[in-house]
Amino acid sequence: MRPVLPRYQHIRPLAVVRCHTPHDVANALAHARETGVHITPRGGGHCFAGRSSTTGIVLDLSPVNDVSVHDGLATIGAGATLAEVYAGLDRHGLTLPAGCGPTVGIAGLTLGGGLGLLGRRYGLTSDRLRAAQVVLPDGRTIDCSDDQEPDLFWALRGAGGGQFGVVTKLTFEPVPAEPTTRFLLTWPRSRAAEILRKWQEIAPDAPDELSANLKISAREVTLFGAGTPGDFLDLAPATADIGTMPYVELKQSFDDLGDLAGEVTSRSHFFRRPIPAAALPDAPGQELNFTPMGGAYNRTPPAATAFVHRAERFLVEHAGTDADWVHRTWTDLHEHSSGRVYPNFPDPFLDDPLPAYHGENLQRLGEIKRHYHPAGLLRFPQSL
Numbered sequence: 496m497r498p499v500l501p502r503y504q505h506i507r508p509l510a511v512v513r514c515h516t517p518h519d520v521a522n523a524l525a526h527a528r529e530t531g532v533h534i535t536p537r538g539g540g541h542c543f544a545g546r547s548s549t550t551g552i553v554l555d556l557s558p559v560n561d562v563s564v565h566d567g568l569a570t571i572g573a574g575a576t577l578a579e580v581y582a583g584l585d586r587h588g589l590t591l592p593a594g595c596g597p598t599v600g601i602a603g604l605t606l607g608g609g610l611g612l613l614g615r616r617y618g619l620t621s622d623r624l625r626a627a628q629v630v631l632p633d634g635r636t637i638d639c640s641d642d643q644e645p646d647l648f649w650a651l652r653g654a655g656g657g658q659f660g661v662v663t664k665l666t667f668e669p670v671p672a673e674p675t676t677r678f679l680l681t682w683p684r685s686r687a688a689e690i691l692r693k694w695q696e697i698a699p700d701a702p703d704e705l706s707a708n709l710k711i712s713a714r715e716v717t718l719f720g721a722g723t724p725g726d727f728l729d730l731a732p733a734t735a736d737i738g739t740m741p742y743v744e745l746k747q748s749f750d751d752l753g754d755l756a757g758e759v760t761s762r763s764h765f766f767r768r769p770i771p772a773a774a775l776p777d778a779p780g781q782e783l784n785f786t787p788m789g790g791a792y793n794r795t796p797p798a799a800t801a802f803v804h805r806a807e808r809f810l811v812e813h814a815g816t817d818a819d820w821v822h823r824t825w826t827d828l829h830e831h832s833s834g835r836v837y838p839n840f841p842d843p844f845l846d847d848p849l850p851a852y853h854g855e856n857l858q859r860l861g862e863i864k865r866h867y868h869p870a871g872l873l874r875f876p877q878s879l
């Protein structure tokens with residue numbers, strides 16, 4: 496399985512080990528320890544920084560993709576994609592608060608947090624994690640939870656993938672998959688500043704049930720998400736598509752929302768204060784994506800799990816095929832941001848990445864890394 500981002504598809508691994516069991520993972524890690532060959536796990540292959548690509552050994556977890564439900568808990572193989580997770584849970588009338596891309600991997604997403612349409616109501620994907628099975632770099636397979644290896648379990652919830660060991664199984668407390676209102680509203684691009692001003696007032700403080708995501712492209716302004724769009728309808732959208740449907744269908748309906756094709760550069764940051772209208776950049780052929788935070792995301796204290804970003808109002812992603820535009824507009828807006836960056840949107844261009852990803856949790860993460868992974872077998876340019 497190749498990485499999803501075209502920019503990393505030329506990186507040819509020495510070997511791809513298709514892992515079916517923790518034993519397969521441990522054997523490959525032993526080989527890497529003995530030979531010094533670089534090794535990295537791959538789930539869905541969506542890492543923005545190419546961390547699941549290497550000229551060494553790729554541990555392909557995709558064969559481990561079972562989804563089962565017992566006693567209200569969902570056990571999911573670490574190689575499952577979000578489409579497999581949603582379909583497997585929907586058979587039980589359940590779902591998870593998780594992302595939109597159907598081929599995104601559940602492990603990569605969960606280990607870095609996990610933002611999605613149900614997140615303002617139920618929190619991050621990692622906030623629903625109750626246990627994990629991990630193969631440590633020394634080859635031991637261990638289970639962790641709040642009661643077993645609690646420091647490792649704390650660190651797995653939000654520090655980002657590939658840092659402490661190779662996760663082979665994840666156990667979640669899922670949520671009901673209820674019929675949900677889906678909306679997609681559009682306005683002409685000329686109204687972008689006005690819509691953004693209202694969005695910044697409304698979306699981060701909206702009722703938990705409403706997740707309203709804003710996309711500003713060269714063509715138009717799009718507001719899409721789950722819940723009742725209420726106040727946004729007062730802004731006289733040019734088009735409004737609103738309907739209630741099974742949750743799994745709502746997710747599928749947003750599978751192909753991205754307009755950008757080709758080699759896309761993406762950078763992002765979190766915000767706690769509104770962006771002044773005058774600072775809104777033009778987006779010729781590019782995109783600005785605004786994700787609301789607040790709600791349940793921010794009701795978990797920053798030190799309760801490794802995911803430290805619990806006081807943010809929204810996330811802005813600058814994405815485009817024009818890398819100069821992405822760098823320029825990111826730099827222009829950065830002074831208004833909180834300086835924090837979502838670990839699942841890793842950014843190779845950050846000057847001081849670790850405080851941006853981990854804030855005040857950085858010191859504890861370093862101690863846990865030294866305890867579970869002293870040898871530095873799993874490593875990448877911005878790893879702990």
Ligand SMILES: Cc1cc2nc3c(=O)[nH]c(=O)nc-3n(C[C@H](O)[C@H](O)[C@H](O)COP(=O)(O)OP(=O)(O)OC[C@H]3O[C@@H](n4cnc5c(N)ncnc54)[C@H](O)[C@@H]3O)c2cc1C
Binds near residue numbers: 535540593595598
């Ligand atoms: C098209 C697209 C849509 C996205 N949509 C969303 C979204 O809606 N919400 C959101 O929050 N994020 C989203 N993301 C970001 C996504 O959460 C991250 O890219 C995530 O890390 C992807 O996980 P993966 O398994 O697909 O990627 P991979 O590249 O396979 O892995 C990502 C990182 O995790 C490590 N890793 C993978 N598997 C394991 C494992 N089993 N054990 C230990 N480490 C592991 C890898 O080594 C790598 O460092 C999106 C990204 C893309 C490209």
